[in-house]
Amino acid sequence: MKAIVSVIGKDKKGIIAGVSGLLSDMDVNIEDISQTILQDYFTMIMAVELKESKLSFTQISDKLSELGTKIGVEIKMQSQQIFDAMHKIAMVGNN
Amino acid sequence: MYSSKEIIETINMVSRQHLDVRTITMGISLFDCITDSPARTADKIYDKIMRKAGNLVSVGNAISAEIGVPIVNKRISVTPISLITAASKGHEQAITALDKAAAETGIDFLGGYSALVHKGMTPYEKEFIASIPQALTSTGKICSSINVASTKAGINMDAVAMCGKIVKQAAYLTKDSDSSACTKLVVFANAVEDNPFMAGAFLGVGEADCVINVGVSGPGVVAAALKECQGDLSEVAEVIKETAFKITRVGQLVAKEASKRLNAQFGIVDLSLAPTPAVGDSVAQILEEIGLESVGAYGTTATLAMLNDAVKKGGTMASSHVGGLSGAFIPVSEDAGMIAAAKSGALTLEKLEAMTAVCSVGLDMIAIPGDVSEEIISAMIADEMSIGVINCKTTAVRIIPVYGKKAGDWATFGGLLGNAPIMEINRKSPLKFISRGGRIPAPAHSLKN
CATH class of the missing domain: 3.20.70.20 (Anaerobic Ribonucleotide-triphosphate Reductase Large Chain)
Known part of the structure; x- marks a missing residue:
């Protein structure tokens, strides 16, 4: 399954290293990554692929939230389907 | 890949604007x-x-x-x-x-x-x-x-x-x-056979063995989008359409996934904007955002009609099957803006009745004094039914004559059902009309005024 990981919070060092390290430990592959500062907030969006991971969606999602709490940012993982549904006109084949 | 703006828009809809899917309803x-x-x-x-x-329940929670x-x-x-x-x-x-x-x-x-x-x-x-x-x-x-x-x-x-x-x-x-x-x-x-919303949901006789119908929500998302819009009413309608499209797509996704995982037929997505008593999740707030001091003011019927139509226009393209009630809901006790307007006297029962002529679904969750007679309640029902029958639409009555309470008192139902001030109503007697019984004949539909 493909998913989008979003990381939002006050900018500080080590956010990218922490999140990508954890994803790598869980065998989650990062396919694309973008980063911006929106209204003083650090925003990182990662497109990830979960199929090689032995953990379930919920387990991965929980571990990411846990890390977020530890480093003081909000980390969410959502199925790519929700973004396809809202932001693409074409529906056939997508969801 | 999506832009950060799109990702943040979706996240904010949930975290700040109360976007939710109101219900997955399995018809059996x-x-x-x-x-x-x-x-x-x-x-x-x-x-x-x-x-x-x-x-x-477990499938619904997993999709969520x-x-x-x-x-x-x-x-x-x-x-x-x-x-x-x-x-x-x-x-x-x-x-x-x-x-x-x-x-x-x-x-x-x-x-x-x-x-x-x-x-x-x-x-x-x-x-x-x-x-x-x-x-x-x-x-x-x-x-x-x-x-x-x-x-x-x-x-x-x-x-x-x-x-x-x-x-x-x-x-x-x-x-x-x-x-x-x-x-x-x-x-x-004119009850519909595929309604996912309560209390009126049942599975019609023309339906399949097991069907998934999904009801979306999201009045807060529409209100938030309108806050940014300073344009004329054509632009307002466009903003509502675009927002309704996105909200409905969420419903479509949920309905498709749920029917696949539950081995049921995909029924319909119901486009109704269902409010909750939470502040910021109100249909009344949308009308006020369009430009009314309070819901109930003159202009309420016009803005509601426009909202209802724009939601349908945006929603129909977003889903492969649209059905159910598919219109804005105006339950008094379940909508913070409606509650406030009823309390201040800005919203009267007569205006509510007019509103039901242009949206789904009817006189909904209205608390009235407990001593209102049964024939008055029947006559209220008859009035509302005639609006549905003449206009070829669904109408409904869900009123609560709160036992032992009078106008100005407060009724509390809890949870999604909310709370409401008890509204006074016209007490003139319709007894003879109701006692006659029989049937009001079906209307002629070629002479359209």
Whole structure:
């Protein structure tokens, strides 16, 4: 399954290293990554692929939230389907 | 890959603007449960619901976790029970079976303790309708509806007269909880067969064995989008359409996933904007954002009509099957903006009635004084039914004559059902009209004024 990981919070060092390290430990592959500062907030969006991971969606999602709490940012993982549904006109084949 | 703006927009819709999917409602046909034995019919009803809906709650929760959007309720609708128990006369056993299945599946509501009597009633249907107040009092999650009118058949005024009686009885039987049984009872004109919303959901006779119908929500998302819009009303309509498209797409995704995982047919997505009592999740707030000081002001009917139409235009393209009620809901007790307007006197019952002519679904969740007579309630129902019958649309009445309370008092129902100030109503007597009985004939539809 493909998913989008979003990381939002006050900018500080080590956010990218922490999140990508954890994803790598869980065998989650990062396919694309973008980063911006929106209204003083650090925003990182990662497109990830979960199929090689032995953990379930919920387990991965929980571990990411846990890390977020530890480093003081909000980390969410959502199925790519929700973004396809809202932001693409074409529906056939997508969801 | 999406832009950060798009990702943040979706995240904010959930975290700040109350976007949710109101309900996944599984429709289950009970026709194969009909027997001539009350006990066997009840057993078959229980078994079939458990077999089909045993995983409904866990599947709903799993989808919600994956897409990151709350799915607030998981519900079941069934074939009108009056049809299933007509052969056995076993509605008392059936209600016990439904209550048990509702508790064990862990769902929030089960609808379909219903009767369709828009043209006439069988002797058994009269007996069944009389059983509704007790059924709603002895159970917590079961909902009931009665279709008493249709554009093709006219209005069954004998049934309307009965409905006034049973609304009062239900109010009395639950007098200790602000007559809460009335919140689970709807009287319809032109009821739809695939409605996922309560209390009026049932699975129609033309439906498949097991169907998934999804009701979206999201008035807060529309209001937030309109806050940014300073343009004229054409632009306002465009903003509503675009937002409704996105909201409906979430419903479409959920309906498709849920029907696949639950091995059920994809039924419909219902485009209704369902409010909740939470601040910022209000249909009234949308009308106020368009430019009214308060809902209830002149302009309310026009803005509501525009909202309702724009939601449909945006929503229809977003889903492969649209159905159910699909219109803006205006339940007074479930919408913070409506509650405030009713309390301040800005919103009157007459204006609410006018609003129901341009949106779904009717006089909904309105608390009135407990001493209002049954014939006045019947006449309120008749008025609302005539709006539906003449305009070829669904209308409904869900009013609560709160036992022991008077105008200006407060009724509290809790949860999604909210709370409401008790509104005074016109007390002139319609007794002779209601006592006449019979049928109001179906309207002519070629002369359109």
